[in-house]
Amino acid sequence: MKSPLAADGQSGGRRRFSDAEHGVTPYVDALERHAARRPLMFMVPSHAGTAAGLSEDLAAFSGERSLEMDIPQLVDGIDVGADSPFKQAEALAADAWQARRTWFLANGSSQGNRMAVIAAAGQCVGTDVVAQRSAHSSFIDGMILAGTTPYFLIPNLDLARGINHGLTPSALAAGFQTAVDEGRKPCAAYIISPSYFGAVSDVAGLADVAHRYGVPLIVDAAWGAHFGFHPALPEFPTVLGADIVVTSTHKMGGSLGQSAMLHLAEGAHADVLEPLLDRAYMITQNTSASSLLLGSLDVARRALMTRPDLLADSIASADQLRAHIRKHTAFTVISDEFPQHDDIHESDPLRVSIDVSATGITGYEVRSLLHREHGILVEIATVSAIVAFFGPGKPLDTGRLLSALQGLPTKSHSVATPTMPRVPLPGIRRLSPRDAYFAPSEIVPFASAVGRTSADTLAAYPPGIPNVTPGEEITSDTIDFLRAVAASPIGYVRGALDTGVNAFRVLRESAE
Secondary structure, three states: OOOOOEEOOOOOOEEOOOHHHHOOOHHHHHHHHHHHOOOOOOOOOOOOOOOOHHHHHHHHHHOHHHHHHOOOOOOOOOOOOOOOHHHHHHHHHHHHOOOOEEEEEOOHHHHHHHHHHHHHHHOOOOOEEEEEOOOOHHHHHHHHHHOOEEEEEOOOEEOOOOEEOOOOHHHHHHHHHHHHHOOOOEEEEEEEOOOOOOEEOOHHHHHHHHHHOOOOEEEEOOOOOOOOOOOOOOOOHHHHOOOEEEEOHHHHOOOOOOOEEEEEOOOOOHHHHHHHHHHHHHHHOOOOOOHHHHHHHHHHHHHHHHOHHHHHHHHHHHHHHHHHHHOOOOOEEHHHHHHHOOOOOEEOOOEEEEEOHHHOOOHHHHHHHHHHHHOOOOOEEOOOEEEEEOOOOOOOOHHHHHHHHHOOOOOOOOOOOOOOOOOOOOOOEOOOHHHHHHOOEEEEEHHHOOOOEEOOOEEEEOOOEEEEOOOEEOOHHHHHHHHHHHHOOOOEEEOOOOOOOOEEEEEOOOOO
């Protein structure tokens, strides 16, 4: 990794951990010592760490080893005290991701987004967050909790493919200046980098803009936990000037699903943000956080720090797949076009984005066919594209995927091809998310929702970017898009009242 210099997990003094220290997993080692004692547990969890009795089926499902390691919080020798094995594991993670302080999260990067917004609200007299509109729905959840209001900036959009890219520093600066000219007092800036498709923003330039306006930069790096661990990968945002970085370690870092981290970088805002993040952590973290999830973060950190050779193998495999895709007349590597966009600074080499529109069938159909007929799952599909993720250090059979792609059926372009409405622009904001969320509301049929104010956050999955948020006007384009997504083979709309998006929760007319 690129010369980490990080904290010991506490504010203040800095230290460098050695390679040997990164070769251990203090929290997991403590769990293993606990299991080796075969303790008699008159306590929760009720499986008591063994496969006996009613736990036989559970052990058959998850393995007896998982029961032995699944323990509650606040156990001496494991997570009690300022220098506990758990705190040591967080300190090693801070070093690995070049942060001042790292928090292990058991509620995903959704928890991290909520923590970041709550902390930002506590360090500034303003209530606005200048934010990239393609924010994850958990960011809006955090704003509802914190009582802040988004000042949205529309990122660069590839409308034909349904892809959100990012913001340029000049776009962020213009947004800040407009907000200030309107009399607003922004308390933070929020961006997403990398995007779902692997587009990486100019984090250093964006951080400079945020700091020029006296506020911290929050980076949702949910898809970038692997950044910085190999020279061919982009740098991690903590070394580029970002103040708070949220990352889904389970997505591209090798930990168990739902485990994540929040990193606080050194900088002018760190002293103020650290206690605020501590408080936000206390009200968002599960009080019965899974030791298996937390332990997997410790294991993932060691793996990323000690096996760069395996990361190199994954990068080479992804490069090889891209090279083969370029030879196929029906496919285009979307990231090859990234240099044409001034908001894209770099790209993630472990994501292979493929435009399949020349086949005459949709990306949704391609994803479904790959799964149903070949047992192959890819991460995301849009009407015209699919994206294959290469888990860092995981040997994946690229030949099998390539063979399946080459064998896809094609349709004549004289035959009508199913289409998807373009990603809609947001409606006018009428209320803050919090005020709208708690305002009197009613449920109306979708045809009657046009022009009304939404009380809910509705986000098409994947990627979970809100298409309408509480307090925004619901447009006909938004309704058409969400209903089309819901009707697609893999479509799901988070927050919808029914699977077909036939009704919307709106503010009562007296509250609008």
